[in-house]
Amino acid sequence: MKKFGLKDWLTLICTLSAIATSAVVVLTFLTTYHFINSMPSFNSYQPLQIGVSITMALWAIRFSLYRVGKERYIYSSICFLIALVSMFFAVNMVM
16 A cells, blocks of 8 residues: 655645635635625635635645646746735735
């Protein structure tokens, strides 16, 4: 039986973060369009922006560690740029 290595842990954390962000997307849209009224924390897009920025930062780390060649720089740069832009909007309270 193979040991659970660092690559496996990072992949698991990235996948769980993507699943959590997907759940936040669904809850945000359901609350925004008034299908659910009992979750006031999802009335704004801030949880969505924070979730996307954390997920993209984790994926940028994963791509920079486990890709080779041009893919390493292109994929990690794109993910890191999305994380920075999303965090900028979350910090500046852009709705």
